[in-house]
Amino acid sequence: MIVLNNSAPVLIPTTEDFFIRTTALKESLLDTRTKYSLDSSRYQHLLCFVLQELYELVGRLVIENLHKLGIPEQSVVSNRLRFVRFPSTLLGRSNRMTA
Numbered sequence: 260m261i262v263l264n265n266s267a268p269v270l271i272p273t274t275e276d277f278f279i280r281t282t283a284l285k286e287s288l289l290d291t292r293t294k295y296s297l298d299s300s301r302y303q304h305l306l307c308f309v310l311q312e313l314y315e316l317v318g319r320l321v322i323e324n325l326h327k328l329g330i331p332e333q334s335v336v337s338n339r340l341r342f343v344r345f346p347s348t349l350l351g352r353s354n355r356m357t358a
Contacts (some may be wrong), residue, residue, distance in 0.1 A: 261324055269328065271320050280316060284309045 261269040274280075288309050295302045325331075 261328070263328065269324055271324055273316070277316060284312055
């Protein structure tokens with residue numbers, strides 16, 4: 260969800276398998292981190308893959324919506340971005356994360 264002053268909130272929907280995919284990414288990264296050093300090429304390769312996947316799952320959608328709102332990427336303050344997990348009872352679905 261993007262919330263700006265003086266405008267209605269903008270909901271950014273996630274895919275149905277969002278939670279499953281992000282959990283798999285997390286588990287893969289943690290598993291690799293326990294087996295290999297942070298400087299290893301194997302860990303670095305996986306980290307790049309995870310970041311690309313997260314961009315596709317979240318980042319691209321956020322940037323596209325910011326463009327629709329007329330907000331250039333340069334003006335986005337990244338430390339203001341927060342991810343919140345809502346209980347499934349509030350969403351009527353599996354736990355999904357909203358930006």
